[in-house]
Amino acid sequence: xxxxxxxxxxxxxxxxxxxxxxxxxxxxxxxxxxxxxxxxxxxxxxxxxxxxxxxxxxxxxxxxxxxxxxxxxxxxxxxxxxxxxxxxxxxxxxxxxxxxxxxxxxxxxxxxxxxxxxxxxxxxxxxxxxxxxxxxxxxxxxxxxxxxxxxxxxxxxxxxxxxxxxxxxxxxxxxxxxxxxxxxxxxxxxxxxxxxxxxxxxxxxxxxxxxxxxxxxxxxxxxxxxxxxxxxxxxxxxxxxxxxxxxxxxxxxxxxxxxxxxxxxxxxxxxxxxxxxxxxxxxxxxxxxxxxxxxxxxxxxxxxxxxxxxxxxxxxxxxxxxxxxxxxxxxxxxxxxxxxxxxxxxxxxxxxxxxxxxxxxxxxxxxxxxxxxxxxxxxxxxxxxxxxxxxxxxxxxxxxxxxxxxxxxxxxxxxxxxxxxxxxxxxxxxxxxxxxxxxxxxxxxxxxxxxxxxxxxxxxxxxxxxxxxxxxxxxxxxxxxxxxxxxxxxxxxxxxxxxxxxxxxxxxxxxxxxxxxxxxxxxxxxxxxxxxxxxxxxxxxxxxxxxxxx
Numbered sequence: 001x002x003x004x005x006x007x008x009x010x011x012x013x014x015x016x017x018x019x020x021x022x023x024x025x026x027x028x029x030x031x032x033x034x035x036x037x038x039x040x041x042x043x044x045x046x047x048x049x050x051x052x053x054x055x056x057x058x059x060x061x062x063x064x065x066x067x068x069x070x071x072x073x074x075x076x077x078x079x080x081x082x083x084x085x086x087x088x089x090x091x092x093x094x095x096x097x098x099x100x101x102x103x104x105x106x107x108x109x110x111x112x113x114x115x116x117x118x119x120x121x122x123x124x125x126x127x128x129x130x131x132x133x134x135x136x137x138x139x140x141x142x143x144x145x146x147x148x149x150x151x152x153x154x155x156x157x158x159x160x161x162x163x164x165x166x167x168x169x170x171x172x173x174x175x176x177x178x179x180x181x182x183x184x185x186x187x188x189x190x191x192x193x194x195x196x197x198x199x200x201x202x203x204x205x206x207x208x209x210x211x212x213x214x215x216x217x218x219x220x221x222x223x224x225x226x227x228x229x230x231x232x233x234x235x236x237x238x239x240x241x242x243x244x245x246x247x248x249x250x251x252x253x254x255x256x257x258x259x260x261x262x263x264x265x266x267x268x269x270x271x272x273x274x275x276x277x278x279x280x281x282x283x284x285x286x287x288x289x290x291x292x293x294x295x296x297x298x299x300x301x302x303x304x305x306x307x308x309x310x311x312x313x314x315x316x317x318x319x320x321x322x323x324x325x326x327x328x329x330x331x332x333x334x335x336x337x338x339x340x341x342x343x344x345x346x347x348x349x350x351x352x353x354x355x356x357x358x359x360x361x362x363x364x365x366x367x368x369x370x371x372x373x374x375x376x377x378x379x380x381x382x383x384x385x386x387x388x389x390x391x392x393x394x395x396x397x398x399x400x401x402x403x404x405x406x407x408x409x410x411x412x413x414x415x416x417x418x419x420x421x422x423x424x425x426x427x428x429x430x431x432x433x434x435x436x437x438x439x440x441x442x443x444x445x446x447x448x449x450x451x452x453x454x455x456x457x458x459x460x461x462x463x464x465x466x467x468x469x470x471x472x473x474x475x476x477x478x479x480x481x482x483x484x485x486x487x488x489x490x491x492x493x494x495x496x497x498x499x500x501x502x503x504x505x506x507x508x509x510x511x512x513x514x515x516x517x518x519x520x521x522x523x524x525x526x527x528x529x530x531x532x533x534x535x536x537x538x539x540x541x542x543x544x545x546x547x548x549x550x
Contacts, residue, residue: 016041016145018196018204021242027273028285033236033526040529040549041237043088043203045146047543049125050084053116057081057159058304059092062113062193062209062251063105069266069294071101072193072209072253076304078161081138082116090114090127093138099170101251101264101296108134111195112141113207119157119306121410124148128206144203147237148549157257157306169299175224180297183263184254185221189213190229193251194243194269210240215362218281225292227252228272230284236525241288244269250290260302267293282356283363283389313353314341316378318402324463325456328429329395330370330381336403344409346373346436347520347548350380351407354390354398365390368522368548369409370432370464372439378406381463383429413522413548415440420516420544421449423508425531428456430523433548435464437520438471438478447477451511455483455503455523459491481511503527505534521547 015034017025025031045053053059058076065071075081075094083091096102106112110131117124125148133140176184184190195207212229220228231241244250250269255262272278272287281287315336322330335341344350349366356363371379384395398404415422415437422441424434431454441450452472456462462482472478484497491497499507508519508531519535521528528547535545 016204017237018198018202018242018246020196020244020246021204021238023245024238024241024271025236028238030236030238035526040525041145041147043143043145045084045087045127045143046532046545047087048546049116049127049146049148050087052118052123052125053082053090053114053127054084055079056116056118057161058302060115060117060191060209060211060253061102061106062191062195062207063102063110064195064207065101065105065266068249070193070195070207070249070251071105071264071266071296072191072251073100073102073264074253074255074262074302074304076302088143089132090141090143091138092141095138097298097301099296099298100262100301101266101294106131106134106139108132111197111206113193113195113209114141115191115209115211117211119159121412123411124211126208126210128208130206144206159304159306162260162303162305171297171299173295173297174293176221176292176295177224180263180295181221181224183256184219184227186216187219187254188216189255189257190219191253192240193253194240194247195249196243196246198246208239208243213364222289225267227290227292229288229290230278230281231271231286231288232283241271241286244271244288252290255306257306260300260304262296262298262301264296264298265292265294267291314406315403316406318398318400318404319377321400324381326460327384328381328461328463329384330379331394331398332371333378333380333404333406341376341378342408344369344373344378345414346440347413347415347433348409348411349433350378350409352380353405353407354393355404356389356393363390368411368432368436370435373436374440374443378409381429381432381435411548413520413546415520416518416546418516418518419446419448420518421451421512421514423451423453423511423517423519425453425503425508425519425521425523426455427503427523427527428461429463430527430548431463433522434520435468438468441478442471442475449512449514450478451481451508452478453481453483453503453508453511455485455527456497457486458484458488459496460488462496465496479511503531505531505538508535509538509540517544519545521545523549525549 062072077094081093113128127146129144132142197205248268251266270289278284316333317336319334320332349368351366367380370381385391426434482497483499
C-alpha cells in the first residue's frame with residue numbers, strides 16, 4: 001500500500017505517475033485519480049489480460065529508434081505468437097518487417113509499450129515495460145505497468161489473415177505526399193507513441209502506445225508537415241498528454257486496414273489548452289498539434305486485413321424509455337425493420353452510432369445491455385452526465401420513435417461456465433451488466449447461491465431497486481445486499497438499504513463460505529481497483545475475479 005500524506009490525503013510513494021502526468025491531472029482537476037490508480041495500474045498482468053494478449057493476431061508496439069525518436073508499429077502472428085509465461089512477462093514471436101522505422105529497436109533493455117486491441121469486440125488492454133531478452137525471431141518482455149482501457153471510440157472491424165505474401169515497399173520522406181494527406185485526413189483510427197524517461201528506474205517511466213479514434217476526418221491535415229487532432233475524455237490518467245508535457249517527441253501510426261499498409265511518422269507534439277478552440281470539436285477536452293519530422297510508409301507490410309462488417313449494423317427504433325432514478329434512464333430498442341435482433345450474452349455491451357443534431361456529424365458510444373437476454377429487444381440504461389454530450393442527447397433530446405444504428409453486442413464480461421457460488425458486485429451505473437446477469441440467473445434451474453451486492457449514493461440514485469426485488473422474489477438462493485454511501489434522511493435502514501458506507505472486500509468474502517466463489521465486479525475504475533486488490537489480499541485467487549470498468 002502507498003504511504004499517505006495526511007495533509008493532502010494523497011499517496012506520496014509509490015506513485016504510478018511521473019511528473020508530467022501529475023501536472024496534466026492537476027491542470028484538468030483530476031489529481032484525486034492518484035488515490036485509486038495504484039490498484040488500477042498494476043505491476044503485473046491480471047489473468048484476463050494475459051489470456052487476452054495470447055488470443056490476439058496482432059499487437060501495436062511503441063519504442064524508440066537509434067536517435068531516441070518514438071515510433072509505433074504493428075507486430076503480427078497467429079494467435080499464440082504472444083505468450084505469457086507468468087503475470088510479469090510476455091514472449092513475442094515477431095519482429096518489425098524490413099524497412100520498418102523500429103527495425104532493430106527491440107534490443108535488450110529497450111523501453112517498449114504495447115496495446116492489445118480487438119477491433120471486432122472493441123476490447124483493449126495496455127502494458128508497458130522493457131525488453132528482457134532479444135532474439136532473431138522475437139523477444140522477451142518484462143512488465144512495468146499493466147492496465148485496461150474502456151471501449152469508447154473504437155471502430156469495430158473484423159480481421160482476417162491474407163494468403164498474399166507480405167512484402168513491404170518502403171518510402172521515406174519528411175513531408176506528407178498528397179496521397180498520404182488523403183490517407184490521414186480520411187482516417188477514423190490511429191495510434192500514438194509517447195514516452196518519458198527520468199532519472200532512476202521508476203515504473204512510471206518508459207514508452208506508451210495508445211489508440212485514438214473518431215469520425216472520418218477527425219485528424220485535421222493543416223499542411224504537409226502539420227496535423228491537429230482532438231483529445232477526448234478518457235481514463236483520467238493522461239498518460240499520453242503527460243508524456244508529451246515531459247518529452248514532446250511523439251510517433252503516430254496510421255493503418256490502411258484494407259491493404260495492411262502502415263504510415264509511420266515521428267515528430268513533436270504540442271498540447272493546445274485553448275478551451276475555445278477545443279469547443280469547436282464535439283467532445284474534445286483539448287487539442288494536440290503534431291509537427292512531422294520523418295515519415296516511413298510501408299505498403300502491404302502485413303498479412304492482416306480488416307473490414308467493417310456491414311451485416312452487423314442494424315437500424316434500431318426507440319420503442320420506450322423509462323426513468324430508473326434521478327440520473328438514470330433506460331431506453332428499449334427494437335429492430336427498425338421489425339426483424340429479429342442478434343442475441344446477446346448477459347454482461348455484453350452494445351455499440352451505438354448516433355447522428356448529432358445541427359449537422360454536427362456522428363458519434364459512437366458503447367453501453368452495457370441491462371435487460372433480459374431472452375427478451376428479444378435491447379435495453380440500455382444511461383446515466384446523465386452534466387458534461388456528457390451523448391448522455392445529454394439520449395436523456396433530453398432523443399424521443400420514442402427515433403432511430404439510431406447499432407453494431408453487434410460484444411464483450412466478454414460474462415457469467416462463468418461453472419456452477420460455483422456467485423457474488424455480483426456493482427456501484428452506480430455499473431449495475432447495468434450485472435442486472436442483465438441477474439435476469440439470466442433467475443431463469444436458471446437449481447439453487448446455486450447468488451449474492452447481488454450494489455452500492456448507490458442514496459435512495460434517489462438507486463436505479464432498478466424495485467425491478468431487482470421483483471426478480472428475486474421467491475428465489476431463496478438469491479440474496480440482495482445494498483449499500484448507500486450517503487443515505488438521505490428519508491432512506492430507511494433495513495428497508496431501502498442494508499448498510500451505510502462503501503462495499504469492502506472483507507464483507508464480500510464473508511457472504512459465502514465457499515472457496516470456489518466467483519466474484520464479478522462492475523463500476524468506476526477506483527471502485528474496481530480497491531475491491532480487486534482487497535479480494536486478493538483476502539485470499540481470493542485472481543482467476544475467480546472478473547471485472548468490467550466504466
